[in-house]
Amino acid sequence: MHQILSPDTFDAACPARALLTRLADKWVMLVLLALRTGPMRNGALLRRIDGLSQKMLTQTLRGLERDGLVLRTMFDVVPPHVEYQLTEGGEEIARLVDQIDRWIRDSIAGNPAAGPAA
Amino acid sequence: MHQILSPDTFDAACPARALLTRLADKWVMLVLLALRTGPMRNGALLRRIDGLSQKMLTQTLRGLERDGLVLRTMFDVVPPHVEYQLTEGGEEIARLVDQIDRWIRDSIAGNPAAGPAA
DNA sequence: CTGCATCCGGTTCGATACTG
């Protein structure tokens, strides 16, 4: 277990680090942000996130599902209709990711030339 | 520019998304967390973050430096002495990353069996 | 519409050896 304010090493075997590592992925972040506006279908996510392929979307959603951050709801109709939404935990994380995103955008707005650097 | 609460797509060319994407990396997150305790040397970071190679550390630090989140200080002595520390912006981001980390650890502590899922 | 299986090129990454 790694924790701040202690001299502990960040053990690769730590379950918390494993999860953090899974979240540390660009598609994961973008999907979490996208889902903040509400439940969405596969196609909608695909259309909304530029550059995201079907393969990576499915893979990302499955991972988020396994980690309990996203809920998948299947409506048994034809043609198939599937919706994805954030769980409570997912919303918590997504909120924090959004804060990072906001900080970045504010930061860039303030320094149009470069990144966050002065 | 992508932003929450708007129907905008998450444009791959958006500078904010580019930066978010760079932060969405496991070593970046871990290094930011590690540096929260204060300035650190190359070797210390290497020792502290299990599984981190010299190559990836350098690469990660260079990236964070370019984005203005980490400051590199070189003391001109032999043997060489270099210290890395968070900038103001770096601390902001690191704080948010730490909140994600905390949430994860609390969540796991509450549900030892599985992940964040209920 | 949703999603899986396969292929395969590009990138990443770790190990090692070397420099100042």
Next chain:
DNA sequence: CAGTATCGAACCGGATGCAG
């Protein structure tokens, strides 16, 4: 101690084709 250079292996990720 800090960092670079090189190389081969592993992984990632997109394209395509197929299925329920």
